Structures are given as C-alpha cells and as structure tokens.
Amino acid sequence: MVSHVYSMGLYGMEAFPVEVEADLSQGLPSFEVVGLPGTAVKESRDRVRSAIKNCGYEFPVSRITVNLAPADQKKEGPLYDLPVLIALLKASKQLDCGTDDSVFIGELSLTGEVRSVRGVLPMAIEAKKRGFRRIFVPCDNAAEGAVVKGLDVFPVKNLPELLRHLTGAEAISPASANETENLISPPAADFADVRGQLQAKRALEIAAAGGHNVLLVGSPGSGKSMLAKRLPSILPDMTFEEMIETTKIHSIAGAIPPGVSLIRTRPFRAPHHTVSPAGLSGGGSIPRPGEISLAHNGVLFLDELPEFSRGAMEVLRQPIENGMVTISRAGGTVSYPCSVMLVAAMNPCPCGYFGHPKRRCICSPQAVTRYLSRVSGPLLDRIDLHIEVPPVEFDELSSDEKAESSAEIRKRVNAARAIQNQRFHGTGITCNARITPDRLREFCPMSEKSRNLLKTAFERLGLSARAYDRVLKVCRTIADLDGSETIEPQHIAEAVRYRSLDRKYWLKEL
Known part of the structure; x- marks a missing residue:
C-alpha cells in the first residue's frame, strides 16, 4: 500500500x-x-x-x-x-x-x-x-x-x-503569534551615558536616519566601541515587511529563540576579528546565512577592522554595495539579502596613538603605513561617514551635565525615516543609503549654490564617482533631519566633512 x-x-x-x-x-x-x-x-x-x-x-x-x-x-x-x-x-x-x-x-x-x-x-x-x-x-x-x-x-x-x-481523540489548539516585544539581543545601552563626542554622536544620528555605513577612527579608550554599541538604541522602528524578512533569515539559520514570533528590533551583529570569509558571507554545502545576512535590516559591527583578514574584509565589498550576497556551489546558487549598516572601528596605528594630541606614537612610519593599508581603498570608498573619535577631556568626563538620551535622538531619526518611507513608497527603496544611481537626481534636488559647493569639494578632495553618490545620499539624510526638501549648502558642507578623514590618515601615509 x-x-x-x-x-x-x-x-x-x-x-x-x-x-x-x-x-x-x-x-x-x-x-x-x-x-x-x-x-x-x-x-x-x-x-x-x-x-x-x-x-x-x-x-x-x-x-x-x-x-x-x-x-x-x-x-x-x-x-x-x-x-x-x-x-x-x-x-x-x-x-x-x-x-x-x-x-x-x-x-x-x-x-x-x-x-x-x-x-x-x-x-x-x-x-x-x-x-x-x-x-x-x-x-x-x-x-x-x-x-x-x-x-x-x-x-x-x-x-x-x-x-x-x-484521530480526533484530543484536539491540539492552534498556536497564536506572540505580540509582545521580543528581542534578539539584550536592550541597547543609552547615549546619555556617553560624555562628550558630540560630533561622533551627530554622525551616528545621521547614519541611523539614512542607513549609512560608518567608520570610527580614534585612539584606545576614546569611546569608539561604546558609541557603536549604543547605535541600536537610536535605530528607527522596523516596518512589518522588514520584521518578516529579518525573521525569515534568522529562522533559516536556526537563530530564533523559542516562543519568539517576530524579530521586532533591528539585529546587531558583532563577529570577532577571527571570523572567516565564509562566516561573514555564508556558506556550506547547503549554503546558510552568514553574519552579514544575519545583520539584515540592522547593524554589522566590525571592531578593530584592520585585524580582520584581508579576505574577510574584501568579501564585504559587493554585498554592502548591492544589499545581496550570492553564494555559488556545485549544487546551485542561493542569494541572501544583506541590507546592513556597516559600522567599523579602528585605531590609527598599531600602538593606537598616531595623530594623538598629547601622547606620542611609538610606531615607525612604515608600521603605520602597513597597518592602514590593511583597509583597502575600495572598501574605504564604500563607507559613507568617516568619523574621528578624539580622546575625551577630563572636564567632559567629570561633568554632571546629562547628555542627550537615545530616546530623544531616536525621535528625530524616526521622523527622518518617516519622510523617507513616504518618499520611496512603491519604489522598493528602503532608505537614503539605498537610493539607486538612476534616481539620485530625482530624490536629491539641489540649489545652484549647493551644486557649486559640491563641485568644489569633489575637485579638491579628488572624490570618486561612488564617493560622489554617497556624499549626495548623506546630504539627503541631513536635509531630512532638518525637514528640508532641497539640499542646501550647509548640508553639503557637513556631508563633505565626513569624507575628509581618509585624507588625514590614508593619503598622508600611503
């Protein structure tokens, strides 16, 4: 039978x-x-x-x-x-x-x-x-x-x-979705605990509002990791479609805790620098999602970026550009979405004090060059915001003044993201960082004065075509935070400032 x-x-x-x-x-x-x-x-x-x-x-x-x-x-x-x-x-x-x-x-x-x-x-x-x-x-x-x-x-x-x-002897009751808030990670710490670092906080607010990639460069103890680990507390609310997509990936990876219906908070993945390229991108005979896909719609944090293997860093280049990682095997090809915010942190040299205002760097020029060259130009070009995190002064650390809380920053981020959701409705674009090149002119209108300022910055800094696109997307986000439909000169000036750090370190030494 x-x-x-x-x-x-x-x-x-x-x-x-x-x-x-x-x-x-x-x-x-x-x-x-x-x-x-x-x-x-x-x-x-x-x-x-x-x-x-x-x-x-x-x-x-x-x-x-x-x-x-x-x-x-x-x-x-x-x-x-x-x-x-x-x-x-x-x-x-x-x-x-x-x-x-x-x-x-x-x-x-x-x-x-x-x-x-x-x-x-x-x-x-x-x-x-x-x-x-x-x-x-x-x-x-x-x-x-x-x-x-x-x-x-x-x-x-x-x-x-x-x-x-x-057999009808005893019926099982159908399950219902758990509507309570379920976290895939512990509650994020608050920006109110961070003293000083106003420029870095502002840059992270822009990154969260537009989904932009970030590089934090600073000496040991300046607060790079502290800032990055508080980023989830200001990320915008997830849409239902994003919850479904994120939960599907974690379900495939077997990473959903028992009793959790949907992942309602944006993932924050922080792999160790010993992770392999396959661990980041995914792999196996039957390919499974890697860290970059598990961070889909959230944050992928790479602490001590130059310590990652060259292969691991370079495997990020195509996925963070396209928002999709494709794994090919003899048995077939699979693609996993990986629309992530890449947040990386690093020291400026092996000892960590190159460019420090008060402490002397003990590294030779050759050692600094070798260290910085571990981060390739093409990868650096794909990072929208380059932020220097200076050492915090004693007066700021000992101040009793309460810093702005994550809740207050998140209100502005959610307002900016709401503008983007309305702007991109029906286009398949989720945030400013994902604007396609053919829609840049449509979504990033500029005045003639703003255009001339951007042209001057482009020529003086020697920006690539990719860097131009990314600067324009950051300008769009800054304008959204200001509630401005048109990109103004002050938005251009602020966005360009976040693309000049590589000129201080990389082009100076390489």
Whole structure:
C-alpha cells in the first residue's frame, strides 16, 4: 500500500513542497529512503523506527520504500522525520485520517518527542501560498509559524499527542503569534551615558536616519566601541515587511529563540576579528546565512577592522554595495539579502596613538603605513561617514551635565525615516543609503549654490564617482533631519566633512 503525506523543503531563502510517499511491499525487510536525501534524512530511518516502537506502535516488517518528491531537489535536515513516520503509519493502516490539506515538519527523538527545526517561517509562508490549511510543527517553532495569517499552526510536543489529534481523540489548539516585544539581543545601552563626542554622536544620528555605513577612527579608550554599541538604541522602528524578512533569515539559520514570533528590533551583529570569509558571507554545502545576512535590516559591527583578514574584509565589498550576497556551489546558487549598516572601528596605528594630541606614537612610519593599508581603498570608498573619535577631556568626563538620551535622538531619526518611507513608497527603496544611481537626481534636488559647493569639494578632495553618490545620499539624510526638501549648502558642507578623514590618515601615509 502507498500513502502520501506532505512536508516542505528549504533551499536558500526559498521553500518548496515535498511529497513524502511510503510504500510497503513483499520481500526481504528493508528501509530505503530515495529522492536525493542528505545524510540527516537517511539517518531518519533509525529515529523513525525507534519512535514508532517506543510510542506503542508496530514497525512494519516488510520492504519499505520512502520517496521524497521532487526527486531532483536535494533534501537536507531532520525535518522529514515526522512526515516519514506519519506516512509509514498510514501505509501500515495503523493510522486512518485525511492529511491532504496538512503539512508535517519536525525532528523526532527516539522516544517520540518532537524537536525544533530551522526555517519554519519561510516554509509556513510557502505552505499558505500552496493552499494548505494546516501545518504541524514543533512547539518551539510554533510562534514563528503562527505569524502567517490564514494557516492553522499546530504545536506538537510528542508523537502520541499528534496521533490523538489526527484521530480526533484530543484536539491540539492552534498556536497564536506572540505580540509582545521580543528581542534578539539584550536592550541597547543609552547615549546619555556617553560624555562628550558630540560630533561622533551627530554622525551616528545621521547614519541611523539614512542607513549609512560608518567608520570610527580614534585612539584606545576614546569611546569608539561604546558609541557603536549604543547605535541600536537610536535605530528607527522596523516596518512589518522588514520584521518578516529579518525573521525569515534568522529562522533559516536556526537563530530564533523559542516562543519568539517576530524579530521586532533591528539585529546587531558583532563577529570577532577571527571570523572567516565564509562566516561573514555564508556558506556550506547547503549554503546558510552568514553574519552579514544575519545583520539584515540592522547593524554589522566590525571592531578593530584592520585585524580582520584581508579576505574577510574584501568579501564585504559587493554585498554592502548591492544589499545581496550570492553564494555559488556545485549544487546551485542561493542569494541572501544583506541590507546592513556597516559600522567599523579602528585605531590609527598599531600602538593606537598616531595623530594623538598629547601622547606620542611609538610606531615607525612604515608600521603605520602597513597597518592602514590593511583597509583597502575600495572598501574605504564604500563607507559613507568617516568619523574621528578624539580622546575625551577630563572636564567632559567629570561633568554632571546629562547628555542627550537615545530616546530623544531616536525621535528625530524616526521622523527622518518617516519622510523617507513616504518618499520611496512603491519604489522598493528602503532608505537614503539605498537610493539607486538612476534616481539620485530625482530624490536629491539641489540649489545652484549647493551644486557649486559640491563641485568644489569633489575637485579638491579628488572624490570618486561612488564617493560622489554617497556624499549626495548623506546630504539627503541631513536635509531630512532638518525637514528640508532641497539640499542646501550647509548640508553639503557637513556631508563633505565626513569624507575628509581618509585624507588625514590614508593619503598622508600611503
């Protein structure tokens, strides 16, 4: 007898339906899984056999063939344990129920417990598109699946509970989305704790408002990391579409905490400088998201930038430009979104005191040159704001005056982002940093005086065409913060000031 049960598969960001067929026939007892299964799928035979026996059912003694269709698509992961078991029970007539409108996803323990799996949200979205009405998932994944409206998501703790539901003995209540605020990281610290550094705070406010990349350069202890780690506290609120996109990526990576429906706060990822290029971009035989994709719609913070390997830094160039990272393997190509704010921090030299107003640098000119040259010109050109973080004076540190809080800064950031959301509605552009070159003239109108000032800065600083575009986008953000529709000369002057730091360090020494 042949039975059919439906499940889902995952490749990259895309889910696809999988039909699990089980056939019991005469012959020597065996258990074969076909349909291009991966190692974890092949191992499901032993988990399914033990789960059936330990839950009080009989494992069929016959020639068993399980087919996972479509047979030309690679199947990976333990999520097929549950549908394979249901298909076997139906084929052996130990279970009699209709499952044509249902999808089953879950890993089994040897005792029949249902364990969490990766990628439930994108699979639930695809199941809804395919017309399925019900999906059975592990309890730990039910909250993220319940985000999909019009699909009943049933949380399953163990096999006996599921079988009682399918036979009508005891129904399982559908899960509902958790509407409370769920953080993927601890609450961010407040800018009110930062003394001094008014220019750096202003630059980070501009970066947050427009989604721009930032480089912080300063001596040890000046507050670079402190400032960067407070950036999440002023980032604008996420739209629902951004929440769904971000949650999908974390779901695929298996990085969503149990009980979390949606990631409602922008991610902040801070990989160690020993991270490999594949760790940043993603990879594996079945490519998974890397750090740059896990930071999608949020911040990727690289502390001590020159200490990262050259390969790791250069792998960032194309993704931060296009907002998409593409991973090619022999089995196919996948693309993950990575629209991130790149925030990097570094010292100006190995000892950290090159250019310090009071402390003497002990590095030789050659050592300074070698250190700065670890950050390539093309990568530097892709960073919108270059910020010098000077040492804080004693009077500022000891002052009792309360600095501006993150909540106050965030109000201005949200107001500027609201202007952008209205401006870019229907265009697919999410913020000023993502304005495409063909729309720059449309979205960045300038007066003649502003145009002449930008021309003078372009010629004197020797800016590249990419740098010109990025300066213009920063000008647009500064104008939005001022509530100005047109880019004025003062906006040009401030934006250009944030592109001059590389002339102080890199062009001076290289």
